[in-house]
Amino acid sequence: MSRPLVWLTGDCEDPSLAPAANWLRGVADCLVISADDLPMAAGPIPTAIVLFQSRPGRIAQGAVEQLHHRAPLARLLAVVGPWCEGEVRSGHPWEGVTRIYWHQWQARLPREMGLTAGAAGWPGYRPRTLTETEILLRTLTPALHRKSLAGLVAISTAGRESFGALADACWAAGWRAVWQQPDWPPQYVGADLLLIDGWEGLPPDLASARSAGRELPPAVLLVSWPRPDDVSRAGQHGISRVLARPLLLTDLFATLDAALGHEPKARPAQSAA
Numbered sequence: 001m002s003r004p005l006v007w008l009t010g011d012c013e014d015p016s017l018a019p020a021a022n023w024l025r026g027v028a029d030c031l032v033i034s035a036d037d038l039p040m041a042a043g044p045i046p047t048a049i050v051l052f053q054s055r056p057g058r059i060a061q062g063a064v065e066q067l068h069h070r071a072p073l074a075r076l077l078a079v080v081g082p083w084c085e086g087e088v089r090s091g092h093p094w095e096g097v098t099r100i101y102w103h104q105w106q107a108r109l110p111r112e113m114g115l116t117a118g119a120a121g122w123p124g125y126r127p128r129t130l131t132e133t134e135i136l137l138r139t140l141t142p143a144l145h146r147k148s149l150a151g152l153v154a155i156s157t158a159g160r161e162s163f164g165a166l167a168d169a170c171w172a173a174g175w176r177a178v179w180q181q182p183d184w185p186p187q188y189v190g191a192d193l194l195l196i197d198g199w200e201g202l203p204p205d206l207a208s209a210r211s212a213g214r215e216l217p218p219a220v221l222l223v224s225w226p227r228p229d230d231v232s233r234a235g236q237h238g239i240s241r242v243l244a245r246p247l248l249l250t251d252l253f254a255t256l257d258a259a260l261g262h263e264p265k266a267r268p269a270q271s272a273a
Contacts, residue, residue: 010052020105107251157197
């Protein structure tokens, strides 16, 4: 099976961005380039160009335009680090580039690459004039009408209102939900996924239970504005993913699919030219 060609440029080896770059290398044929050293015009055209930027200003808009001029039908994506999270408000973000923050790539990169459960294949051309809201609506509509991949999620939260909101979101994806209050006896044994609502929702016995070898479901933590310390601390508790609040349904759906083993696999390439 042939694999899509993807160009990578920028800070691919930065600690917060390298996991995304390594994942791309596993599902696509990746070529690391720079705008100053573009492949020859006769070479193959990529289906996607992914920018990696650890700090604002590391990749200029002019460099982005050079890359776009070389492959005008390729999808333009960017994976940006923690220092770039305020760039949209106070900096000079690139125009016409889909931004994916360093803590979002597990849910969003597979979707952008057409490698999620139920995807028809590599996504087609996307006009650079689309806004983030328009892109979200285009991805959410098919997600809400997809074939159900039902499972059971245990939601660990102290608040009834939080449980209700998260349970409704899981229900929209075809999942059942059970409420796990942090100070209750474990309700998550037998669940397909444990969804933890903030650090205050962390079950106190989670780390010790994993250390004791108990068979537990994969766990996902929801936090506002995740930081690298949150990801590191989550790993110490055996939590596989961290999602940002406010939570997007498309990110939740992708995470639920992964919990059922619907991990993305490479599909045949579709030429961008």
